Structures are given as structure tokens and as C-alpha cells.
Amino acid sequence: MQAKLNMIYWKGDKFWIGKLFEYPDIMTQGETLEELEANLKDAYLLMTMDEVPADHQVKELALTV
Numbered sequence: 001m002q003a004k005l006n007m008i009y010w011k012g013d014k015f016w017i018g019k020l021f022e023y024p025d026i027m028t029q030g031e032t033l034e035e036l037e038a039n040l041k042d043a044y045l046l047m048t049m050d051e052v053p054a055d056h057q058v059k060e061l062a063l064t065v
Contacts, residue, residue, distance in 0.1 A: 007040055009033070020044060 009018035012029070016036040019027035026043045030036030 003044075005044065007037065009036060023047065 005023070006021035007018050008021055009016055011017075015029040015031060016033055017027070017029045018036045018040055020040060023044065026040065026047055028036065028039040028043050030039050
């Protein structure tokens with residue numbers, strides 16, 4: 001499964017700080033932009049997939065609203 005999310009980031013006094021636009025509760029920091037991006041990916045997976053077993057399945061649902 002692949003998700004494309006938007007990272008909002010800025011340079012603080014010491015670290016790069018960022019959050020995910022689609023999940024504003026997910027926020028972290030890194031010494032470099034690369035570290036920040038890796039930390040955001042880890043935080044996203046922990047927040048959204050923490051209790052999902054490794055052998056899970058994915059199925060697309062169609063909703064009519």
C-alpha cells in the first residue's frame with residue numbers, strides 16, 4: 001500500500017520541524033530534511049498501522065454519498 005501525503009515543514013532554531021497536512025496531529029522534527037521526512041514516515045506508520053498485523057490485506061471500497 002502506498003499513500004501520498006503532503007509534508008509541511010520549516011526550519012526552527014535547531015531542527016527542521018514538520019507535520020502532515022492530511023494528519024495535522026502527526027508532527028515531528030529532524031536535524032536534516034531527510035531525517036525529518038523519515039521521522040514523519042515512521043510517525044505516520046505508527047499512528048495508522050500500529051495494530052495492523054504484517055500479513056494484512058487491502059481492499060478498495062466505493063462509497064455513494
